[in-house]
Amino acid sequence: MSDITKQSLTELVENIENKKLSSTDVTKAFIDRSEKSEKLNAYITNDFTSALDKAKKFDQKPNFDLKLPGIPMAVKDLFCTKNIKTTAGSKILNNFIPTYESTVTENIWNEGAILLGKLNCDEFAMGSSNETSFFGNVQSPIDKNLVPGGSSGGSASAVAGQLTPVTIGTDTGGSIRQPASFTGIVGLKPTYGSCSRYGIVAFASSLDQAGPMAQNVKDCALLHEVISSYDPKDSTSIDFKRKHYSKELTNNIKGKKIGIPKEYRVDGMPKEIEDLWQKGIQYIKDCGAETIDISLPNTSYALPTYYIVAPAEASSNLARYDGVKYGFRAKGENLIDMYERTRSEGFGAEVQRRIMIGTYVLSSGYYDAYYLKAQKVRKLIKNDFDEAYKKVDAILTPSTPSSAFKIGEKTNDPVSMYLNDIFTVPVNLAGLPGISIPAGHDSKGYPLGLQIIGKAFDEQNILNIAYAMEEKINFKNKITDWWIK
Amino acid sequence: MSIDLKTIKHISKLARISVDEQRAEKLAGDLNSIFDFIEKLNELKTDNIEPLTSIAETTLKLRSDEVKSKNIREQIIKNSPQDNEDYFVVPKVIE
Numbered sequence: 001m002s003d004i005t006k007q008s009l010t011e012l013v014e015n016i017e018n019k020k021l022s023s024t025d026v027t028k029a030f031i032d033r034s035e036k037s038e039k040l041n042a043y044i045t046n047d048f049t050s051a052l053d054k055a056k057k058f059d060q061k062p063n064f065d066l067k068l069p070g071i072p073m074a075v076k077d078l079f080c081t082k083n084i085k086t087t088a089g090s091k092i093l094n095n096f097i098p099t100y101e102s103t104v105t106e107n108i109w110n111e112g113a114i115l116l117g118k119l120n121c122d123e124f125a126m127g128s129s130n131e132t133s134f135f136g137n138v139q140s141p142i143d144k145n146l147v148p149g150g151s152s153g154g155s156a157s158a159v160a161g162q163l164t165p166v167t168i169g170t171d172t173g174g175s176i177r178q179p180a181s182f183t184g185i186v187g188l189k190p191t192y193g194s195c196s197r198y199g200i201v202a203f204a205s206s207l208d209q210a211g212p213m214a215q216n217v218k219d220c221a222l223l224h225e226v227i228s229s230y231d232p233k234d235s236t237s238i239d240f241k242r243k244h245y246s247k248e249l250t251n252n253i254k255g256k257k258i259g260i261p262k263e264y265r266v267d268g269m270p271k272e273i274e275d276l277w278q279k280g281i282q283y284i285k286d287c288g289a290e291t292i293d294i295s296l297p298n299t300s301y302a303l304p305t306y307y308i309v310a311p312a313e314a315s316s317n318l319a320r321y322d323g324v325k326y327g328f329r330a331k332g333e334n335l336i337d338m339y340e341r342t343r344s345e346g347f348g349a350e351v352q353r354r355i356m357i358g359t360y361v362l363s364s365g366y367y368d369a370y371y372l373k374a375q376k377v378r379k380l381i382k383n384d385f386d387e388a389y390k391k392v393d394a395i396l397t398p399s400t401p402s403s404a405f406k407i408g409e410k411t412n413d414p415v416s417m418y419l420n421d422i423f424t425v426p427v428n429l430a431g432l433p434g435i436s437i438p439a440g441h442d443s444k445g446y447p448l449g450l451q452i453i454g455k456a457f458d459e460q461n462i463l464n465i466a467y468a469m470e471e472k473i474n475f476k477n478k479i480t481d482w483w484i485k
Numbered sequence: 486m487s488i489d490l491k492t493i494k495h496i497s498k499l500a501r502i503s504v505d506e507q508r509a510e511k512l513a514g515d516l517n518s519i520f521d522f523i524e525k526l527n528e529l530k531t532d533n534i535e536p537l538t539s540i541a542e543t544t545l546k547l548r549s550d551e552v553k554s555k556n557i558r559e560q561i562i563k564n565s566p567q568d569n570e571d572y573f574v575v576p577k578v579i580e
Binding site: 305373 | 516523535536548564
């Protein structure tokens with residue numbers, strides 16, 4: 001079967017359960033394709049040899065009751081994997097071997113999946129184009145020299161390029177949804193507290209969430225069902241009854257009320273994005289749901305708020321990288337000099353920039369003016385959503401204000417890079433779930449995504465809406481295998 | 486508002502990241518453009534707004550303080566940048 005890597009997760013699971021394919025067949029196919037895809041630079045570390053061993057072991061004693069029976073899977077290199085190097089895309093962690101496993105990856109392996117390797121990402125997940133990784137740019141399978149988005153760029157590239165059937169990324173301000181949109185795949189950022197943050201390299205703890213990235217909504221629902229769990233090891237993990245998201249998936253969304261927020265019609269937004277949004281509204285109506293114009297008045301303040309809150313939390317989280325206990329260490333004349341040189345040589349430019357912003361807004365004399373102000377505006381942004389959800393069940397917006405851009409196009413202007421996340425950041429600030437689904441192409445043939453935002457813990461509802469829309473949209477990703485000779 | 490080189494030096498000291506002159510100038514430029522963008526928040530009146538300190542509206546759970554990971558010293562020390570079986574080694578701090 002030469003088309004194994006083209007199959008969806010759901011198809012692969014079925015074929016393994018029906019013994020039409022073995023775990024070894026599937027694992028081999030994804031390893032072969034990953035080896036031919038070095039040009040994409042999607043992997044930082046591969047674990048192919050032991051993946052094959054694990055697949056053979058699975059086939060000798062298969063357990064088809066598991067949700068991911070013998071399914072190979074690569075994951076973002078922000079998840080700690082026991083005894084396997086975990087770098088967070090940074091020089092400062094380039095030799096770090098965790099002694100523990102993140103809860104979400106443990107959930108995945110417990111359901112029978114097999115680790116293929118660790119996927120490239122922006123350094124400490126800080127970036128929107130995968131250009132800040134110490135391990136180099138990731139190429140998009142959509143076109144040569146095109147960014148896959150970020151920070152889960154390696155993850156997006158690997159799913160769209162069929163190097164892994166599905167994957168998990170993390171989303172602090174859009175890091176799952178924006179790359180999913182750029183590469184024509186589905187990406188879900190779950191409700192804050194739905195997936196454990198234990199064992200995920202921390203960026204901004206009040207915003208970070210892990211989530212699934214897949215070729216279609218059903219696969220996404222299945223993987224979400226596996227990773228979402230209550231975890232006492234994460235004090236912000238919420239103990240609520242999780243659903244069988246994939247089993248309960250339905251395309252019947254008749255009578256649902258979907259809000260269309262006027263503030264997302266931003267200045268300078270390309271007509272293609274507006275047209276896509278209008279098409280999305282039509283699809284919603286075709287599905288028997290109703291659209292309602294709503295207002296989220298503080299939307300334009302979300303990005304400035306995010307660029308205070310996220311760097312503030314990052315500056316505190318990243319204080320642990322001091323060259324003492326693990327990771328890279330530079331030589332210094334004394335202890336302080338060693339710290340300062342280690343952090344100067346070990347962190348890349350974007351990470352240093354954000355630590356500096358965070359340190360400044362938390363420093364004496366500026367805390368009230370910036371950090372406290374941002375927390376208050378964050379409250380206003382959350383109130384906007386609370387108010388809107390009195391009238392609607394979910395909200396439809398574009399995922400990004402443009403399609404993917406070329407490598408190097410925005411690296412010299414941090415603010416223009418940050419504007420990529422204008423539609424995704426409010427969701428993180430309010431702790432809500434959001435899903436990006438591929439919905440069309442621009443004039444260059446690059447994918448464009450639509451975002452559905454839900455109420456807290458209402459993942460099933462946005463998955464259902466996404467599922468119904470997916471059927472109407474009938475999106476086909478244009479993957480030419482340009483990187484394979 | 487403008488962030489000058491002196492401020493950059495001060496922040497870099499607080500953040501324990503050494504920056505040379507060239508980088509300090511680049512950082513000052515970047516931070517100024519980022520803060521220009523952040524200043525937009527001043528348009529909003531927020532005097533009577535409660536700050537949002539936690540998105541999860543639940544109280545933190547308590548648990549008993551038990552040791553769960555045992556005998557992992559060797560593994561932990563292995564990640565230390567400077568080899569030593571028993572301790573983390575740092576440059577001399579006492580003259």
